Amino acid sequence: MSQRPTGSAARGVDFFDVDSELSDEERLVRDTVRAFVNDKALPILDAAFVNDRFPSELIPAIAEMGLLGASITGYGCAGANSVAYGLICQELERGDSGLRSFVSVQSSLVMYPIHAFGTEAQKEKWLPRLAAGEAIGCFGLTEPDHGSDPGTMLTRAEQRGSGWVIRGAKAWITNGSIADVALVWAKTDEGIRAFLVEKGTPGFTTHDYRNKFSLRASVTSELFFDDCEVPGDALLPGTTGLKHALMCLTQARYGIAWGTIGMAAACYEAALHYADQRIVFGRPVSSFQLQQAKFAEMLTEISKGQLLNLRLGRLKDQGRADFAQVSMAKRNGCRTARQAAHLAREILGAAGVVHDYPIARHFCNIEAVYTYEGTDDIHTLILGDRITGKPAFE
Ligand SMILES: Cc1cc2nc3c(=O)[nH]c(=O)nc-3n(C[C@H](O)[C@H](O)[C@H](O)COP(=O)(O)OP(=O)(O)OC[C@H]3O[C@@H](n4cnc5c(N)ncnc54)[C@H](O)[C@@H]3O)c2cc1C
Numbered sequence: 001m002s003q004r005p006t007g008s009a010a011r012g013v014d015f016f017d018v019d020s021e022l023s024d025e026e027r028l029v030r031d032t033v034r035a036f037v038n039d040k041a042l043p044i045l046d047a048a049f050v051n052d053r054f055p056s057e058l059i060p061a062i063a064e065m066g067l068l069g070a071s072i073t074g075y076g077c078a079g080a081n082s083v084a085y086g087l088i089c090q091e092l093e094r095g096d097s098g099l100r101s102f103v104s105v106q107s108s109l110v111m112y113p114i115h116a117f118g119t120e121a122q123k124e125k126w127l128p129r130l131a132a133g134e135a136i137g138c139f140g141l142t143e144p145d146h147g148s149d150p151g152t153m154l155t156r157a158e159q160r161g162s163g164w165v166i167r168g169a170k171a172w173i174t175n176g177s178i179a180d181v182a183l184v185w186a187k188t189d190e191g192i193r194a195f196l197v198e199k200g201t202p203g204f205t206t207h208d209y210r211n212k213f214s215l216r217a218s219v220t221s222e223l224f225f226d227d228c229e230v231p232g233d234a235l236l237p238g239t240t241g242l243k244h245a246l247m248c249l250t251q252a253r254y255g256i257a258w259g260t261i262g263m264a265a266a267c268y269e270a271a272l273h274y275a276d277q278r279i280v281f282g283r284p285v286s287s288f289q290l291q292q293a294k295f296a297e298m299l300t301e302i303s304k305g306q307l308l309n310l311r312l313g314r315l316k317d318q319g320r321a322d323f324a325q326v327s328m329a330k331r332n333g334c335r336t337a338r339q340a341a342h343l344a345r346e347i348l349g350a351a352g353v354v355h356d357y358p359i360a361r362h363f364c365n366i367e368a369v370y371t372y373e374g375t376d377d378i379h380t381l382i383l384g385d386r387i388t389g390k391p392a393f394e
Contacts, residue, residue, distance in 0.1 A: 013265040013268055013269060013299065013302055014306070015299055015302075015303045016303050016306070016307060018306045018307065018310055021310060022083065022087075023083075025084065026081070026083050026084050026087060029080060029084045029087055029088060030084075030087040030088075030090070030091060032065055033065065033067065033087070033088050033091035033092060034091045034094075036061060036062075036065060036091075037091050037092060037094060037095040037099075040058060040061060041055070041058060041092075041095040041096070041099060042095055042358075044057075044058075045095055045096045045098075045099070045217060045358075045361070046355050046358070046361060048096075048098070048216075048217040049096065049098070049216045049217045049355070049361050049364075050216070050355055051216075052210065052212070052216045053216075053217065054098060054102070054178070054217055054218055054219045055098075055099075055217060056178070058099070059102075059133040059136075060133055062102075062103065062133060063131065063132050063133030063134075066078035066080070066131075067088050067092075067103055067107075068103065068106050068107055068111065068130060068131050068132075068133060069106070069107045069111035069112075069115075069127065069130060069131045070084065070085050070088060070107060071085045071107070071112075072107075072111060072112070072115050072127065072131075074127075075115070075123055075124070075127035075128050075131060076127065076128040076131040076132060077111070077127065077131045081313075081317050082254070082313045082314075082316040082317045082321075083310065083313035083314065083317065085107070085254075085255065085313075086254065086255065086257070086258035086309055086310075086312075086313045087258065088103065088255075089103070089104065089255040089256070089258040089259040089262070090258040090259060090261055090262035090265075090309075091262055092259065092262070093258075093259030093260065093262040093263045093266075094262035094263065094265060094266045095266075096217050096361065096365065097215055097218070097259065097263065097362075097365035097366070097368070097369050098215050098216070098217035098218030098365070099217070100255070100256075100259040100262075101174050101215060101218050101369075102174070102175065102218065103255075104252050104255045104256065104259070105137065105138060105139055105174045105175050105252070106130060106136065106137055106175070107251075107255070108248060108251035108252035108254075108255055109137075109138075109139035109183065109248050109249075109251070109252050110130060110137030110138065110139055110181070110183050111126075111127055111130050111131070111137070112248055112251050113139075113183060113194060113236060113239070113244070113247075113248050114126050114127060114130075114183070114196070114236065115127060116238060116244075116247070117194065117236040117237065117238030117239045117244060118236050118237075118238065119233070119237060121233065122196065122233070122236065126181060126196070129180075130181075135180040135181060136175055136178050136179050136180055136181075137175065137179050137180070137181050137182070137183060138173050138174060138175040138176050138179035138181075138182050138183070138221075138223075139173070139174070139182075139183050139248065140170035140173050140176075140182050140183065140184040140185060140223050141153075141170070141185045141245055141249075142170060142171050142172050142173070143155060143168065143169060143170055143171055144169060144171040144222075147171075147172075148374075148375060148377075148378050149393075150185070150192075150242065150245065151192070151242050153168070153185065153186070153187060153192070154168055154187075155167065155168025155169065155170065155184070155185070155186040155187065155225065156168060156186055156187050156188070157186035157187070157188050157193065157195060158188070158189075159188075159189075160229065162231070162232045163229055163230055163231045163232050163234070164188075164195065164229070164230050164231075164232070164234065164235065165227055165228065165229050165230075166184065166186055166195060166197065166203075166204075166225040166228045166229075166230060167225055167226065167227060167228070168186065168225050169222060169223065169224050169225065170184065170222065170223040170225075171222050172209070172220055172222075172372070173206075173220065173221050173222070173223050174215075174218060174219065174220055175218075175219055175221075176206045176208070176219060176220065176221025176222065176223055177206040177207070177208050177219055177221040178219050179199060180198065180199050181196050181197070181198055181199070182196075182197045182198075182199075182204070182223060183195075183196060183236070184196075184197050184223065184225070185239075185245050186225075190240065191240055191241045191242075192239075192241055192242045192244075192245065193235060193236070193239045193240065194235075194236040194239040194244065194245070195230055195234045195235055195236070196230075196234050196236065197225070197228065197230055197234060201228055201229075201230060202228070202229065203225060203226045203227050203228030203229065204223070204224070204225055204226075204228045205223075205224045205226070206221045206222065206223055206224070207221060207222045207224070208220065208221045208222075209221065209222070212368070213364050213367075214364045214365055214366075214367045214368035215364075215365055215368040215369075216364070246323070249373055249374065250323045250326050252373050253326050253327065253329075253330040253373050253374060254312070254313075254316065254321075254326050254329070254330075256330050256333060256334070256369060256373055257305075257308075257309050257312065257326065257329035257330045257332070257333040258309050258313075258333070259333070259369075260305075260330075260333030260334050260336060260337035260366070260369060261302060261305040261306055261309060261333050261336060261337070263337040263340070263341070263362050263365070263366065263369075264298065264301065264302050264305065264333075264336045264337040264339075264340035264341075265302055265340075266358060266362060267298070267337070267340040267341050267343075267344035267345075267358075267359050267362050267363075268295070268298045268299065268302060268340055268344065270344060270348075270357055270358055270359055271294075271295070271298075271343070271344035271347040271348060271359065272286065272295060274347065274348050274351065274357065275291055275295075275347055278349075278351075285347065291347055294343045294346070294347060297339070297343065298339070298340045298343055298344070301335075301336040301339060301340070302336060302340065304332070304336075305329075305332055305333055305336045308328075308329055308332060309329055309333070312325055312326065312329050323382070324382055324383060324385075324386040327374065327379040327382040327383060328379070328383060330373065330374065330379055331376055331379035331380065331383070334366065334369055334370045334376060335370075335376070337362070337366045337369070338366045338367075338370055341359060341362045341363040341366050342363070344359045344362075344363075345359050345360065345363050378393075381393050
């Protein structure tokens with residue numbers, strides 16, 4: 001994280017010198033993505049958000065930096081470690097949650113399951129194109145009437161000859177209408193399984209949500225499967241139950257844990273800069289105790305989040321990270337970002353409700369991020385289950 005630009009005694013948003021815990025390679029990845037976000041993304045993100053538009057013109061540069069499927073080795077992917085992947089998400093979401101969501105979905109929810117559960121032919125067909133940004137993917141799990149409880153999904157896939165017929169609908173799907181391939185979860189006689197449905201397959205249509213106040217720089221769509229016939233090799237053979245969908249979610253939640261701390265840092269830095277410039281009662285806003293308490297709160301929570309994420313990343317690279325730890329980090333990151341966005345918005349006064357500063361955008365975005373990939377409530381229940389051994393979901 002950069003030091004505070006004003007040159008005062010504050011130690012910016014790396015108060016515990018987390019930087020020195022990173023390898024040279026991890027720092028290089030972070031600095032490369034940070035420069036991209038500063039130079040290429042931030043100048044267009046506000047307009048993209050206001051115009052309800054995903055800035056797809058950034059995809060080639062994102063692919064060029066190796067950010068798509070970064071954790072996968074081979075198939076044109078970068079083979080980065082988990083900490084580097086986390087840092088990628090942190091920097092992208094410092095820009096905008098829509099940008100991070102695009103990379104999360106492509107990497108953790110489409111490329112990861114193809115790599116983990118697909119045939120060699122499926123990997124060869126899709127992974128190099130997805131890594132190069134030549135193909136876009138989406139992940140269809142949520143349904144109009146089944147979000148937090150995907151095990152009760154209604155979408156069904158039935159065998160017909162050598163292929164399958166899919167019937168049902170998916171709701172709130174990131175990248176839905178721009179995806180070349182939809183990774184769709186459906187109930188079969190052998191349990192919940194995933195299918196790769198290509199754009200243009202007869203019976204497969206999409207419809208975009210146009211009324212979001214959150215994640216506006218991201219495409220969100222409904223997917224409809226009306227007697228949609230797919231060939232036998234559309235099935236991801238390694239998927240045999242909901243546990244495999246949950247494994248994908250664990251990957252994506254890990255990235256969100258890092259991304260949300262990036263968002264919190266963006267809010268903190270923007271508010272600090274504003275509070276140094278804005279004069280009230282003859283003094284900078286930042287010189288008042290009430291405002292300093294807000295900065296102390298933000299910096300404390302950001303620092304805790306950075307340390308938690310780094311430890312989680314190291315555990316993940318050792319194969320020792322557990323899904324409940326990922327739940328804690330996702331829940332913590334979202335809470336930290338939500339609080340930072342609220343405090344930062346408050347510090348900016350009226351300027352906090354307009355798009356001239358990035359805070360209003362983050363303030364809106366965190367509401368979707370707090371809800372998707374398991375709501376705060378669901379992660380609380382996951383932790384409650386882990387702590388007590390008594391699942392309280394139903
Ligand atoms: C912008 C955006 C993008 C998204 N992208 C995707 C995507 O790419 N793919 C995908 O599959 N999904 C996606 N989602 C869907 C997202 O994952 C769901 O919205 C989320 O899982 C919550 O489901 P729901 O909205 O149906 O809420 P519900 O499940 O209806 O929950 C409503 C409320 O009830 C609470 N609740 C639920 N269960 C319990 C319980 N057992 N105990 C106590 N309280 C409970 C919840 O916390 C929430 O507050 C996206 C959502 C948004 C907003």
